[in-house]
Amino acid sequence: MGSLAPGQHAWSEAHRPYPTTLPVRTYVWELPVRVSHWFIVLSIAVLSFTGYYMHNPFIVATSRTQFLMARIRFIHEIAAAVFISAFILRMYWFFVGNDWSSWRSFWPIHKRQWRGMGQMVAYYSFLKKDLVHHVGHNALAAVTYLLMFTFMLLEIITGLTLYTWVRGSWLLGWLFRWIPGVIDIQHLRLLHFCIMFTFFAFVIHHVYSAVLVSWEERNGLIESIFTGYKFVPRHELEEDAKLPK
Amino acid sequence: MTWGVVQVFADQEPHIPGKDETMIPPNETFYGALQKKGVTRRRFLKFCTAMTATLALPPRYVAQVASALEKTKKPVLVWLQFQDCAGNSEAILRSSHPSVLEVVLDLLSWEYHEIIMAGAGHQAEAALQRVVKEEKGKYLAVVEGAIPLADDGVYCTVAGKTAISIAKEVCTNAAATIAAGACAWYGGLVAASPNPTGAVGISEAVPEAKVVNLGGCPQNPANTAAVLVHYLTFGELPALDQYNRPLFAYGRVIHDQCERRAHYDAGRYVQEWGDEGHRRGWCLYKMGCKGPQTTFNCPSVRFNDSTSWPVKAGHGCVGCGGYNFWETKSPFYERLPNVPGFGADVSAGKIGIGITAAVAGATVVHGIASAVRDRMRTTPPPEKI
Numbered sequence: 001m002g003s004l005a006p007g008q009h010a011w012s013e014a015h016r017p018y019p020t021t022l023p024v025r026t027y028v029w030e031l032p033v034r035v036s037h038w039f040i041v042l043s044i045a046v047l048s049f050t051g052y053y054m055h056n057p058f059i060v061a062t063s064r065t066q067f068l069m070a071r072i073r074f075i076h077e078i079a080a081a082v083f084i085s086a087f088i089l090r091m092y093w094f095f096v097g098n099d100w101s102s103w104r105s106f107w108p109i110h111k112r113q114w115r116g117m118g119q120m121v122a123y124y125s126f127l128k129k130d131l132v133h134h135v136g137h138n139a140l141a142a143v144t145y146l147l148m149f150t151f152m153l154l155e156i157i158t159g160l161t162l163y164t165w166v167r168g169s170w171l172l173g174w175l176f177r178w179i180p181g182v183i184d185i186q187h188l189r190l191l192h193f194c195i196m197f198t199f200f201a202f203v204i205h206h207v208y209s210a211v212l213v214s215w216e217e218r219n220g221l222i223e224s225i226f227t228g229y230k231f232v233p234r235h236e237l238e239e240d241a242k243l244p245k
Numbered sequence: 246m247t248w249g250v251v252q253v254f255a256d257q258e259p260h261i262p263g264k265d266e267t268m269i270p271p272n273e274t275f276y277g278a279l280q281k282k283g284v285t286r287r288r289f290l291k292f293c294t295a296m297t298a299t300l301a302l303p304p305r306y307v308a309q310v311a312s313a314l315e316k317t318k319k320p321v322l323v324w325l326q327f328q329d330c331a332g333n334s335e336a337i338l339r340s341s342h343p344s345v346l347e348v349v350l351d352l353l354s355w356e357y358h359e360i361i362m363a364g365a366g367h368q369a370e371a372a373l374q375r376v377v378k379e380e381k382g383k384y385l386a387v388v389e390g391a392i393p394l395a396d397d398g399v400y401c402t403v404a405g406k407t408a409i410s411i412a413k414e415v416c417t418n419a420a421a422t423i424a425a426g427a428c429a430w431y432g433g434l435v436a437a438s439p440n441p442t443g444a445v446g447i448s449e450a451v452p453e454a455k456v457v458n459l460g461g462c463p464q465n466p467a468n469t470a471a472v473l474v475h476y477l478t479f480g481e482l483p484a485l486d487q488y489n490r491p492l493f494a495y496g497r498v499i500h501d502q503c504e505r506r507a508h509y510d511a512g513r514y515v516q517e518w519g520d521e522g523h524r525r526g527w528c529l530y531k532m533g534c535k536g537p538q539t540t541f542n543c544p545s546v547r548f549n550d551s552t553s554w555p556v557k558a559g560h561g562c563v564g565c566g567g568y569n570f571w572e573t574k575s576p577f578y579e580r581l582p583n584v585p586g587f588g589a590d591v592s593a594g595k596i597g598i599g600i601t602a603a604v605a606g607a608t609v610v611h612g613i614a615s616a617v618r619d620r621m622r623t624t625p626p627p628e629k630i
Contacts, residue, residue: 055580056594057531060522061512068512126614129622166498181487184573185538190581190593197597201604208608212615
């Protein structure tokens with residue numbers, strides 16, 4: 001598999017000229033995108049469980065030596081560090097990654113992106129039978145991810161503010177200690193808690209729509225977040241390359 | 246016998262203060278006044294040590310505090326009460342045996358305090374006026390209660406003058422003003438929604454006054470005393486935080502100093518009032534204790550002669566030391582505030598789980614519909630050719 005260059009097809013030599021509808025194995029998601037994706041998934045899972053426990057300690061310990069809450073908080077803080085690192089990596093890749101992971105593909109700055117959003121909404125609401133294909137994210141998914149990145153940033157800011165409320169370095173203190181003077185610490189806590197549920201709702205929809213699109217397009221979408229490769233019809237790849245970035 | 250009695254009376258000439266003889270400031274040192282009252286050197290040093298500890302100063306400062314208090318002249322203090330419940334005065338007076346607080350009462354020359362002063366009516370108001378004129382820039386003012394600003398401040402008047410006009414006159418001429426309790430700090434209960442009288446705290450009512458805010462409902466008298474001792478010892482007010490509260494009292498989270506903290510870390514929680522955990526003194530986190538959200542020194546200084554404080558007594562903290570706690574720390578028995586627009590019975594967790602369940606349900610329905618659509622396609626998508 002590795003011997004094929006991007007855009008090259010396994011059948012290309014034997015079946016030239018092959019139809020433009022034949023899928024081409026394309027490297028879409030680069031390694032940092034996949035790594036940050038999975039670390040974000042794992043850390044959000046751990047953070048949600050430990051965070052919910054910190055909100056409502058549903059296991060009441062009887063041991064004098066287990067220090068359940070202290071350990072849960074410790075895991076929460078470690079997972080938060082992993083989450084922040086993965087988030088920073090993804091933010092960095094917005095600027096150095098390929099066209100499909102660039103920040104430009106997320107902001108709806110072109111008319112075709114707004115059109116694409118309308119088409120996706122029409123597809124999801126059964127007004128349109130067929131999907132419009134995309135090599136990277138479709139426009140609707142892109143703005144949803146942008147919203148989720150904003151929520152993640154809010155979680156990081158509120159989380160670090162809650163962290164500096166009890167400890168933290170001079171740098172974190174300098175960055176975040178002014179916030180409880182503007183928004184009360186209780187409301188920050190409420191925000192930190194409520195945003196968690198948007199992640200739950202998002203994950204359900206995200207996995208479902210990935211499976212749905214993968215099924216409809218037969219393009220290996222689900223596998224692509226593990227391998228990085230999608231199977232894209234050649235004409236779509238060529239059209240995508242022509243698009244103004 | 247009879248003659249003797251007459252003679253005794255004759256010896257005691259009625260004392261009428263002359264014009265040149267002002268009662269303020271009493272021309273004696275604080276320590277001298279204490280000695281006259283029979284306070285021993287030992288108790289005086291105990292007081293100095295307690296104050297040094299409350300101020301979070303190293304033990305070597307005890308000597309400095311003691312020598313400063315020995316030499317200092319008794320400063321004049323006036324205590325103003327506006328929209329209040331007198332709870333902060335009560336906290337100061339709630340001293341069951343002679344200790345720190347009695348010393349505090351002797352520390353200053355209290356010239357005006359509505360609920361404890363002997364004088365009344367014009368006499369009392371004259372005393373206040375005299376302090377403002379003759380001790381201008383030297384006396385300390387303590388304000389208790391909120392100041393109403395709505396309708397020209399008519400909702401609180403003392404001796405025919407509005408609270409705001411009294412506060413402006415007294416606090417601008419004072420060396421420093423201490424806002425005692427939540428109401429004087431930002432309006433407290435009086436300013437809680439819907440705040441019909443337009444109540445505000447002293448800093449907002451009189452912006453030009455130099456104010457130290459002592460939050461709490463009530464404020465802790467030990468902290469009031471410590472602020473005064475700091476002022477007398479070092480000639481300046483203690484280090485303040487962003488709300489002008491002294492850092493020694495409001496610099497640390499209650500949760501981090503709490504005697505029940507080990508139970509929190511171990512995961513041992515009171516589940517309902519009076520259960521096994523409650524009787525064993527476990528952590529009140531699940532009962533809505535706001536200790537983790539509030540900065541105050543209650544666990545170390547405590548109330549009522551340091552006998553107890555709410556969490557020690559088995560009730561969660563309500564966060565009274567925090568800014569606007571009636572609004573921000575309620576409901577007092579829940580972990581988180583209510584989500585705006587959802588009523589009091591719906592918690593954030595219920596809303597979140599509801600939204601998640603709704604999305605999950607919608608996804609299942611959408612999935613079934615999509616499968617049906619796939620079946621009904623007349624022409625297969627191009628990939629399937």
